[in-house]
Amino acid sequence: xxxxxxxxxxxxxxxxxxxxxxxxxxxxxxxxxxxxxxxxxxxxxxxxxxxxxxxxxxxxxxxxxxxxxxxxxxxxxxxxxxxxxxxxxxxxxxxxxxxxxxxxxxxxxxxxxxxxxxxxxxxxxxxxxxxxxxxxxxxxxxxxxxxxxxxxxxxxxxxxxxxxxxxxxxxxxxxxxxxxxxxxxxxxxxxxxxxxxxxxxxxxxxxxxxxxxxxxxxxxxxxxxxxxxxxxxxxxxxxxxxxxxxxxxxxxxxxxxxxxxxxxxxxxxxxxxxxxxxxxxxxxxxxxxxxxxxxxxxxxxxxxxxxxxxxxxxxxxxxxxxxxxxxxxxxxxxxxxxxxxxxxxxxxxxxxxxxxxxxxxxxxxxxxx
Amino acid sequence: xxxxxxxxxxxxxxxxxxxxxxxxxxxxxxxxxxxxxxxxxxxxxxxxxxxxxxxxxxxxxxxxxxxxxxxxxxxxxxxxxxxxxxxxxxxxxxxxxxxxxxxxxxxxxxxxxxxxxxxxxxxxxxxxxxxxxxxxxxxxxxxxxxxxxxxxxxxxxxxxxxxxxxxxxxxxxxxxxxxxxxxxxxxxxxxxxxxxxxxxxxxxxxxxxxxxxxxxxxxxxxxxxxxxxxxxxxxxxxxxxxxxxxxxxxxxxxxxxxxxxxxxxxxxxxxxxxxxxxxxxxxxxxxxxxxxxxxxxxxxxxxxxxxxxxxxxxxxxxxxxxxxxx
Numbered sequence: 001x002x003x004x005x006x007x008x009x010x011x012x013x014x015x016x017x018x019x020x021x022x023x024x025x026x027x028x029x030x031x032x033x034x035x036x037x038x039x040x041x042x043x044x045x046x047x048x049x050x051x052x053x054x055x056x057x058x059x060x061x062x063x064x065x066x067x068x069x070x071x072x073x074x075x076x077x078x079x080x081x082x083x084x085x086x087x088x089x090x091x092x093x094x095x096x097x098x099x100x101x102x103x104x105x106x107x108x109x110x111x112x113x114x115x116x117x118x119x120x121x122x123x124x125x126x127x128x129x130x131x132x133x134x135x136x137x138x139x140x141x142x143x144x145x146x147x148x149x150x151x152x153x154x155x156x157x158x159x160x161x162x163x164x165x166x167x168x169x170x171x172x173x174x175x176x177x178x179x180x181x182x183x184x185x186x187x188x189x190x191x192x193x194x195x196x197x198x199x200x201x202x203x204x205x206x207x208x209x210x211x212x213x214x215x216x217x218x219x220x221x222x223x224x225x226x227x228x229x230x231x232x233x234x235x236x237x238x239x240x241x242x243x244x245x246x247x248x249x250x251x252x253x254x255x256x257x258x259x260x261x262x263x264x265x266x267x268x269x270x271x272x273x274x275x276x277x278x279x280x281x282x283x284x285x286x287x288x289x290x291x292x293x294x295x296x297x298x299x300x301x302x303x304x305x306x307x308x309x310x311x312x313x314x315x316x317x318x319x320x321x322x323x324x325x326x327x328x329x330x331x332x333x334x335x336x337x338x339x340x341x342x343x344x345x346x347x348x349x350x351x352x353x354x355x356x357x358x359x360x361x362x363x364x365x366x367x368x369x
Numbered sequence: 370x371x372x373x374x375x376x377x378x379x380x381x382x383x384x385x386x387x388x389x390x391x392x393x394x395x396x397x398x399x400x401x402x403x404x405x406x407x408x409x410x411x412x413x414x415x416x417x418x419x420x421x422x423x424x425x426x427x428x429x430x431x432x433x434x435x436x437x438x439x440x441x442x443x444x445x446x447x448x449x450x451x452x453x454x455x456x457x458x459x460x461x462x463x464x465x466x467x468x469x470x471x472x473x474x475x476x477x478x479x480x481x482x483x484x485x486x487x488x489x490x491x492x493x494x495x496x497x498x499x500x501x502x503x504x505x506x507x508x509x510x511x512x513x514x515x516x517x518x519x520x521x522x523x524x525x526x527x528x529x530x531x532x533x534x535x536x537x538x539x540x541x542x543x544x545x546x547x548x549x550x551x552x553x554x555x556x557x558x559x560x561x562x563x564x565x566x567x568x569x570x571x572x573x574x575x576x577x578x579x580x581x582x583x584x585x586x587x588x589x590x591x592x593x594x595x596x597x598x599x600x601x602x603x604x605x606x607x608x609x610x611x612x613x614x615x616x617x618x619x620x621x622x623x624x625x626x627x628x629x630x631x632x633x634x635x636x637x638x639x640x641x642x643x644x645x646x647x648x649x650x651x652x653x654x655x656x657x658x659x660x661x662x663x664x665x666x667x668x669x670x671x672x673x674x675x676x677x678x679x680x681x682x683x684x685x686x687x688x689x690x691x692x693x694x695x
Contacts, residue, residue, distance in 0.1 A: 047638075047646035047668075077611030078456035080643050086608045087647050090654055103608075274466045276447060276482060279459040309643040312421050313463030320470040333421055 002027045003121065004067035006055035009219035010143045010244055013175050014136045018252075019071070021132025022122035027067040029058040032222035036061055041336050043091050049305040050223060050335055051216040052084050056091060063097055071121060073251050074105040079279035079310055104252065135183075137248070139174050142183045144243045146170045146190045151239065154232025155206050156199035164229060166193045201235050204362060207299065207354050210292035212241035212285045214304040214311050217334060219244060224303055225340045227332075227347070231301075234351040239297070241266065241288040242281065266291040273317050282310030286317050293325035299354040300327050306335035328354055371399040372503070374479075375440030377432030378403045380425055380461070381448055383565035386538050389444065391520035392496075395513035396503035401440050402542060403432040406572035410435055415671050417471050423641035424670050425566050426460050426467075428573060433468060433475075442502070443478045450486035455613045458644055528592050533578060535569035556585035557689050560625035562618050562652065563637035564645075565592060573669055574637060575678045581635075584686040589631070591621035598624055606651075615648040622652045626659045633663045633689050635682075640670035663688060 004027040005015040012028050019026035030036070032054055040057030059070050075082025085103040092099050102117055122129055146167060153163035170190035177183045209231060217223050218240055228238050266287035274286040289300050302318060304311035315331045322329040330350045332343065374393050376382055382389075382402070390400050404410065406428055414431025422430075436443060447465050448457045456462070465480040481498045485491060493514075500510030520541070527537045532548050539545035559581055561568060568574055568590055581588050591599065599620035603610055610616040618636070625631050636652050638645035649666060656664040665685045667678065 045646050045650035047640070047642075048650070049643070049646075074608075076454070078459050078462065080647055082611060083608070083647050086606070087650055089607070090651065094654065273470065274463060276449065276462055276466070278463040279456070282459060282463065307421065307423075307641050307643060307646065309459035310463075312419060313459055313467060315421065316419050316463070316467040317470040 001025075001069050001121075002065075002067045003069045003071055004029055004059065004062035004065075005071050006058045007032055007220065007222075008051075008216055008244075009221065010140075010147075010171065011219075011248075013143055013171070014140045014244070014248055015071075016175065017132055017136035017139055017178075021124060021129045021136070022118075023124040023128070024069075024121065027062050027065050029062040029065075029067075032058070032220070036222075037336055043095060045087065047307060048087070049080060049308055051214075051220075051305060052080070052087065053336065054220070054223060055084065056088050059088065059092065059099065060095075060097075063099055068099060069121065070099055070101045072101060072103055074103040075251075076106060077279065081280070106251065133253075135178060135180075137245075137253075138180055138183045139177070140245045140248050142174050142187045143171060144245045145187050146174075146194075147243070149191055149194045151228065151232070152237055153194045153197050153199070154229065155235055155237040156197075156201045157232075158198045158200035160233050162197050163194060163232070166190055166197070204358075205235060205355070207236050207351060207358055208239065208297045209236045209351075209354070210239050210241060210288060210297045210300045211303065212288040212292075212300060213281065213302040213314075214308050215242055215247055215281055217303040217305055217308075218242060219247070223305075223334060225334070225338065225343050227301075227303065227343065230344050230347050231351065234348060235355070236299075236351050239292075241284060241292075269294075273321050274313070278310045278313045280308065280310030282314045285311060285314035286321060289318055289321045289327065289329060290325055293321070293327035297327060298358050299350065300329045301350070302329065302331045304331075304333055306333040308333070328357065371397060372442060373401050373440045374398040375401045375403065375436035375443045375476075377429055377436060377443075377445075378405060379429040379432045379570070380566050383534055383538070383569050385521070387524035387541055388517045388521040390542065392499070392513050392517035393444070393503075395516045396500060396509065398442075398503060401436065403435040406431070406570050408572075411572065411671060418467075421641065423460065423643075424573060424639040425564065425642070426464070427671065428566075428570065429464070430468070430471070433472065437472070437474065437476065440476060443476055445478045445480050446499070447480050447482040449482060449484035451483060451613055452485055453489045454486055454609065455611050455616065456486060457613060458642075460643075529595070531593065533569060533590075534565055534592055535571065551582050551587070553582060554585065555587040557587070557632035557686070558630050559586040559588055559633045559635060559686075559689075560621070560628075560631050561588050561590050561635050561637065562621055562625070563590075564614055564618075564639070564642075565590075567637050567639050567669065573639075575669070575673065575675050577635075577637065577667075577678065577682065580679060580682055581686070584683065586633075586686060586689075589625070591617045594621055594624060610648070612644040612648070615644040618645075618648050619651055619655075622655060626656060626662060631662060632692075633665070633685060635665045635667060635685070637667050637669060640668050663692065 001024055003019045003024045016026045036057035039060045040053035044053040044056050072085045085101050089101045102121055150163045150167045157163050170186055173186035177186055231238050267283050269290040270283050270287035277283050292300055318329045393400050410431035413434045414427040418427045418430045445465050449462045450456050479502055496514050497510055524537050536549050540548050578588050599617055602623035603616045603620035634656050636649055638649045
């Protein structure tokens with residue numbers, strides 16, 4: 001059977017490897033484009049959040065390529081993501097598509113069910129599946145490693161776009177690598193290439209910005225309108241509150257692996273501003289603001305789909321955190337109407353403000369010396 | 370002096386007010402409810418809340434503001450979950466923190482966290498926790514709990530008899546003289562589904578129930594149904610619905626779609642409501658698939674005009690009449 005899955009940044013690298021482990025043919029949907037979006041918005045509920053619409057567009061495009069089964073993650077609330085697959089299944093049914101949806105619910109809730117579902121999709125031995133799961137994991141970590149380096153280089157390179165070219169090549173190589181050795185080689189080569197990129201910006205001119213918020217918006221450049229690239233061009237080094245490997249570990253591997261990441265630590269720092277889990281990554285967003293302020297970051301940007309519930313809670317609380325912890329914060333909600341030019345204007349204004357603030361701080365310190 | 374405890378007339382007031390009132394009064398508190406939603410309340414809420422918040426949360430902010438200076442304590446429990454394996458919604462889970470971040474001179478608040486999602490047997494503990502704000506005597510709290518349960522059951526009994534929630538609540542609070550009964554001639558029966566805090570808040574629903582009634586519709590709502598009916602119907606979904614209020618809407622919809630005496634179905638959703646955006650889609654899909662009952666979807670927000678609502682429900686009831694419903 002031909003198996004497809006939704007796009008979310010570099011998730012396709014992981015998913016392709018997992019599907020290979022099932023002994024099935026993976027149909028990777030075409031990269032998200034305006035067409036994906038318009039297909040999704042045409043059929044999805046008007047007020048649903050944007051990732052649901054884009055994912056639906058992915059399935060419809062994959063269906064054109066012959067995909068028969070959609071594998072997708074689930075959830076048990078209260079974030080809407082846990083109900084995406086149910087809505088999408090009904091939409092596909094009403095549109096007359098004969099696609100099957102296999103929803104992998106979090107293993108802590110339905111462990112037996114998860115095993116049954118994997119047995120249903122896969123025709124390979126557990127040994128083989130585990131082998132490929134391992135490869136999938138290496139690939140995920142590899143692409144995260146490269147991305148972290150790219151984020152640093154983007155903010156400093158003289159010729160805009162050089163780092164991203166290296167990034168794209170590295171991604172393709174990791175996608176085609178099927179052993180630990182070749183995967184690591186791709187990372188090493190990319191890191192050497194990135195180290196050799198000509199840089200021009202003075203170190204004190206680079207501002208450090210943390211990017212937090214709803215996971216899909218953070219991870220999918222199509223959804224966030226290439227926000228990270230724009231920030232890099234403006235001389236901002238971006239650090240994300242969450243990377244793909246953390247999400248994969250949490251949602252697909254049941255949190256069994258140890259992952260280096262700030263999200264867990266950040267969650268603890270949300271109190272006293274936010275004292276309860278609110279679904280999605282709302283708690284992490286608030287905690288991260290505290291965490292990054294204490295790490296001395298120059299600014300924080302929160303991104304989320306319009307109407308995203310957990311992030312609205314965080315948005316309501318962030319001004320207080322910003323004020324008390326002394327970190328400038330900007331919230332950006334995105335939907336199908338958001339234009340890239342408008343976004344860039346807002347980013348420029350924010351980076352300008354943050355840079356000026358940093359410069360003044362530096363001058364104050366210099367004045368004291 | 371009695372402790373004055375404020376209850377905002379918004380959100381879960383429309384579900385649990387009889388319980389809350391009886392419990393707090395039994396423990397010696399004076400219950401103060403904010404006024405009915407009006408333009409000022411809504412505007413204050415809209416100004417204070419973030420733009421992206423849903424209408425009911427904005428309205429709630431307005432009611433909290435209306436109580437400031439009027440009360441000693443605000444009753445703002447953090448409602449995470451009121452039943453096993455189901456939640457209210459993220460915004461309700463963060464509401465006390467959102468209010469603290471937005472309002473500087475907030476009085477003391479009772480913000481006990483109600484989370485029965487994993488352990489429904491935790492309820493007695495929570496009741497005691499709230500009770501301890503008023504007294505150290507466990508026996509008194511247990512007696513108040515008993516009183517509260519009886520009050521809630523009595524109130525729900527009145528609703529099952531066909532009285533609307535807002536009317537019953539006002540009657541119990543001594544704000545209304547008595548229970549009203551709509552005796553006008555009825556041409557058809559309309560099921561009106563939606564969150565209680567949207568349906569019965571006359572200002573934000575723009576009196577939709579009365580409007581329908583004047584157009585000759587007898588109105589039934591999810592609140593007329595016993596929980597068992599709603600749960601049984603909702604259990605037919607391929608995946609358990611993990612929002613309690615969404616479950617009420619979809620469960621009652623599935624029930625109403627099978628009733629031969631229901632002539633039309635209306636779903637009132639509020640703009641920006643996350644669960645409604647998906648649940649509403651299911652309601653619409655299932656009613657289309659049933660192919661029997663005309664369906665109307667109304668989204669309300671702070672900009673909605675009365676004329677627009679009137680036109681739409683007139684068109685809808687005209688269509689019902691044209692379809693030959695009698």
